[in-house]
Amino acid sequence: MQDFELWWLLIFPVFFGLGWLAARVDMREVLGQAKHVPASYFTGLQALVDDETDRAAAALAEVVRHQPRAAELQVALARLYRKRGEHDLAIRQLTRLLQDHADDLTPSQRDAARFELAQNFLRAGLVDRAEEILVKLGQGALAHEARKCLLEIYQQERNWPRAIELARELKSEDFSFQHELAQYHCELAQGALIKSDFDGARRHVADALAASRRSCRASLIAGDIHLAQGEVDEAIRAWQGIESQNPDYLSLAAERLLDAYERQGRAAEGVVLLRGYLRSYPQLELLDVLYPKIAALHGDAAALEFLRETVRGRPSLTGLGRLIEAQLPGLEPEQRVDADVARTLVQSHGKRLNVYRCKRCNFRSKVFFWHCPACGEWESFTPNRTETQ
Template structure:
């Protein structure tokens, strides 16, 4: 036991000396690397840190011109060109890198991937697709498939998008929402081509992929209406309640029109008001207001919106209550009420818009696919916040 302790007394200083020596070697290596870098490199880095991208690019272009061996710098430069929107320069930079013989396999793959991103941003999707497809069996396979998925969505190549999304799915992201939406897009294309049987098949696959895909039943209802099957259309619309109740707001007008076509307008109104009571957030107040005003008259509508405001005090409820009150108010009060209603509408204009929960993009029209961030199902079917 004592012998082991003596050995430790000898070993500890040896280990300390080896660590000190290794640190000295590393420091010398770092210093030699630093001295080999052009002074302008640090000048460009300083510009980047200060957000002065244009000046940084000018500096790095000059370095790359006089130091052809700076491969990583040229990658950085190509990336900066793409960020600035100078796509031709980015493409030329990455094409020159791609043909250099001294590049490692990893560097060639990086150059190919970066060039594909340049082509994508330039709208040259066929060239981007070709490059990304070649990366399928490399270290860039997953990144390439993610970018390919974007290409296929841009090109509306939904079958390829489905296949790629299925290859990408894992425990972190199942892609079930996206794949269901891709099937819905195929169904919409089938409907436009007057191929209802094909469209129905795609809708079945959409629901099988994601059982809460409300859009599938909305498209199915439209197919049934076009085929003259009003009962089947109503059934498809009503199924939305068991999927995502708030999406009924997007189908409510068509649903009421179907009841009207059957001579069951009163049943349609009862259904609408019942849904509104059951789901206070349901965005059908405007439609309910129009419906009651037509069927039951001004006084009944005024009473309805007043009760609605008490039960669910929101800005949309307040706007409708004031609009109805303006219609029944005495003439000497209408001028003031009109000013109040106008001011309220101006102050709450954003409450009449749909908002993407992913990027915040706002639109008067509802989108299943956000035009700004390209995410799917990020617009709640409720206007405002």
């Protein structure tokens, strides 16, 4: 037993010696390779760190010129070109890589180059060429990313049936695409309603609600379908259902609800309903809809009292501007001039601040969108304007 242990004690120094020798050999190889890396490579890296993309692109392009087979570097440079908006340079470089060095590329390198090329085609507006590449990549290692880009293309083209099919393929535990699927079906329902295809519109609304029970847009369209077919009570119920889905979207149904109640000769009931909504969910849009309706039904004095109550409860420039305007007829001529100046300033400032905002990218617009034109997110716009900078 002692002889055996002594034998192993003699082996240990040999193992340490071999490890030291291997480390020395590896270090010499690394240092040798580092000597062959062009100085422009390090210049480009430093420029990237300093966020000087123009200098970085020029330096890395010089490296690529000396090492045209460095596929990963060429793809990285093309991505840098895309970031700078120089899509023509990126497309030219990647096309040359795929044509002149196709045999030298591994399958993963080839797919990465093609995916980057598709991205540049897409950003350059060459959608057909991007789609052709992405469809071919739909079965490889980049299949998931390729399908997400295809989904973006189908949204741009308003190819909603294909977008629905692809969103269902991409659906996973991490991302359900329920809002997207609901919106795609709502787009189809809206198109069918415009063509008076009520059966088709109803089917798409049902599919939208199956994808997302909280789809306020589906409820809005459902009410429009009922109203178009003379089913006023059903339309009112559909629009009232938005309160339980998301009360922020009640403002989109306000005008519809008042019109429906007026058709039934119950305009006063509609006003009472919306005044209740305004007390529970203060929104500038509800104020805009209610004020002229109250004035028409109950007179200017009642509308003025409504404005006072609303502005005192929740002050806003829009409400204040309307309140000043409502009091103008009862003022003396000199007072009216001063009040009119104040009204003009308040309303002008209010209009400048009154915007819809995307909750994801903070894009601001005077018009409400279901689909943000800046970041492409669905249902990210709140339908209620804000009065903040």
